[in-house]
Amino acid sequence: MREAGRTVPGLRERNKARTRAEIRRQAFRLFTEQGYAATTVDQIAAAAEVSPSTFFRYFPTKEDVVLYDDLDPLIIASFRAQPAELTPLQATRAAFRDSLTRLASDELADEEERQRLIQAVPELRARSVDALVQAVRLLAGLVAERIGRPADDLEVLAFAGAVTGLGMATMFDPERNLEQRWRRMDEALGMLEAGLPL
Missing domain, CATH: 1.10.10.60 (Homeodomain-like)
Structure with a gap:
């Protein structure tokens, strides 16, 4: 339909x-x-x-109840819908922003609780490492599709790894709420887009 x-x-x-x-x-x-x-x-x-x-x-498994990420389909659809003239990094930032704005307050609260559990429960934290490897592959596939390169192209993999690494650095911060972590992720992507000047 x-x-x-x-x-x-x-x-x-x-x-x-x-x-x-x-x-x-x-x-x-x-x-x-x-x-x-x-x-x-x-x-x-x-x-x-x-x-x-x-x-x-x-x-x-019981672990999969927590590790299943409702945001992934939203982010993927939004990434694919971004204008062709955007670079992969610009499309990634736009997709993250767009997906966050689509979440209702109860969905934000559910995601906050999901992230809290992943950080607090050792077996979930361990399984989340596997999820990060899958995230690199998923993002590499999306970027490869967008720019017409193979998903195992080293530059594509490096990009996907850098973006996923930024996610690890910003999203697993128990001192900040989910919206604050997303804002930091967006700021970090902006730094990457600027060549990550230190």
């Missing part, structure tokens, strides 16, 4: 998105109430009114 130039998900996709969101909402509620380690998949499934097998259709 299309509506005003954009694809509208069908009923099945909307139902799946609602189920995924409810599982995550109940999981985060339970993590807050009783702690991450003390919360079981069975408890999350029961709270979300789904079976454990349904839980596993959406999330392979």
